[in-house]
Amino acid sequence: MTRAVPDKGTNGLQWEAGAISCAEWTGVKLRDVLADAGLDLATPGPDAKHAQFEGAEAYGASIPLSKVLDAQGDVLLAFGMNGETLPADHGFPLRVIVPGNVAARSVKWLKKITVSDEESTTQWQRRDYKCFGPNVAKPDWSKAPSIQEMPVTSAITRIQRPEAGGKxxxxxYAYSGGGREIVRVDVSIDAGKTWAQAELMGDEGKGSKSWWWKRWRFEIPDEGDKGGEVLVKATDESYNTQPEDY
Amino acid sequence: MTRAVPDKGTNGLQWEAGAISCAEWTGVKLRDVLADAGLDLATPGPDAKHAQFEGAEAYGASIPLSKVLDAQGDVLLAFGMNGETLPADHGFPLRVIVPGNVAARSVKWLKKITVSDEESTTQWQRRDYKCFGPNVAKPDWSKAPSIQEMPVTSAITRIQRPEAGGKxxxxxYAYSGGGREIVRVDVSIDAGKTWAQAELMGDEGKGSKSWWWKRWRFEIPDEGDKGGEVLVKATDESYNTQPEDY
Incomplete structure (x- = not known):
């Protein structure tokens, strides 16, 4: 369940419901580039476990090599966005796109790719973008896995109250990582006591899996509009759903 | 979060926390068998979307063909279990094993395999093993997707209270579908107000992904043992976690 304001803060930047957009990318598959560079895709060897990316600024990150090697993984080296040359803010001349994973792995202004037996050694890979138990005061960063695929989530982006009449x-939107499609969005207008299903809108992205967001809309029934808090929670095709708290 | 007794029933059999075991299977990969039978694994054609399985009794089910074609999907035709010939109760002479998916797709006493443009037409595929919104009284079976990969779940199997002294x-155990590894198990002894992390035990299965359960144990601190309700919730590597309710 997603609330507009989190009940308690996290360390670092407060992204709240997150930052998300849905673009069409043009590029080449990283697996094809690695094959051209001499990597044996079928048997890359026991030390080939991670693909590390370095940006032209300080930033760097890595993903499991299995995601790159998966023909359905759709990991791109992108030079185009929405039919145009990749804008500077989005990583010109070249960035990685890792669909279904946290965007922190989609490194911009790409300078170097390394196939390695270990994760990227940057602070963003090792000491950031990880989660811990709700009562953990001093986290052991070495024990928690880096966030790669994202959990199921959702957000309310607009509540339109008509000036006269009307509902x-x-x-x-709702989203789940790993290419798992959103199959249901539940909305509550009575603080979670009852739920009804939103209408899912017909977005269809490209690629091997459901990498894109699912937009939804819901009309509050006349008798239900008490001006109270609206809650939303989503369910993905693996029937994972959002917890009420963390 | 898993309670010993569900707050409200579901239609059909009451499986509560589910039925689960963890065995070692011997067999051949279904993708290799389909290739031998003439299916082009790289371009199976637009009509090749589902693999349907028929058992020697009435039962039948299907899975998406993409799961079969995935080299990391590990879909087996199994003739051995835990190093011995497959027992009759487990599907002798041949059964399907679809790791990471609901066991209802791992058809026993296998008689026939069909590659099709549609799901199996059996009631178990079309009118069973689906989920609906919590307020849905008359489900539209055609709209909900069949359960394939499982959501993250967990269960308490034993609470040992020592006769004299000791904690x-x-x-x-905890489990998640799709080969997603369990990375954290949280236990509460105060009705969910606070949570501590259980010790994860060192099970390691075989195969391309984390198809196996993760066993865990937790010692209740002396000061915490008030004889109250114990709650558990698990988190998988995609940071999906269990909701408090459905």
């Missing part, structure tokens, strides 16, 4: 319209 | 020991 209140609620809109938002 | 109360709690044990259980």
């Amino acid at each position: 209140v319209n609620v809109e938002g | 109360v020991n709690v044990e259980g």
Whole structure:
């Protein structure tokens, strides 16, 4: 379940519901580039476990090599965005796109790729973008796995209250990592006591799996509009759903 | 979060926390068999979307063909279990093993395999093993997707209270579908107000992904043992976690 304001803060930047957009990327598959560079895709060897990326600034990150080698993984070296040359803010001349994974792995202004037996040694890979138990005060960063695929999530982006007559319209998006499609979005207007299903809108992205967001809308029934808090939770095709708290 | 007794029932059999075991299977990969039978694994054609399985009794089910074609999917035709000939109760002479998916797709006493553009037409595929919104009284079976990969779950299997002295020991398992490894198990002894992390035990299965369960144990601190309800929730490597309710 996603609330507009989190009940308790996290360390670092407060991203709240996260930052998300849905673009069409043009590029070449990283697996093809690695094959051209001499990597044996079928048997890359026991030391070939991670693909590390370095950006032209300080940033760096890595992903499991299995994600790159997976023909359905769709890991791209992108030079185009929405049919145009990749903008500077989005990583010109070349960036990685790792669909289904946290965007922190989609390194911009790409300078170097290394196939390695270990994860990237940057602070962003080793000491950031990890989660710990809710009561952990002093986290052991070495024990928690780096976030790669994202959990199921959702957000309300707009509540439209018509000036005269008409029903209140609620809109938002839902998303799950790993290419898992959103199959259901539940909305509550009574603080979670009852739930109804939102209408899922017909976005269809490209690629091997459901990498894109699912937009949804919901009309609050006349008798239900008490002006209270609206809650949303999503379910993906593996029937993972959002917890009420963390 | 898993309670010993569900708050509300579901239609059909009450499996509660589910039925689970962890065995070692011997067999041949279904993708190799389909290739031998003439299926082009790289371009199986637009109509090749599902692998349907028929058992020697009435039962039948299907899985997406992409799961079969995935070299890391590990879909087996199994004739051995734990180093011995497959027992009759487990599907002798041949059964399907679909790791990471709901066991209802691992058809026993296998008689026939069909590559099709549609799911199996059996009631077990079309009118069973699906989930609906919590307020849905009359489900539209055609709209909900069949359960394939499983969501993250966990269960308490034993609470040992020592006869004299010593700490109360709690044990259980956790599991997630799709080969997603369990990375954390949280236990609460105060009705969910606070959580501590269980020790994860060192099970390691075979295969391309984490198809196996993760056993865990937790010692209730002396000051914490008030004889109250023990709760457990698990988190997988995609940071999906269990909801408190459905």
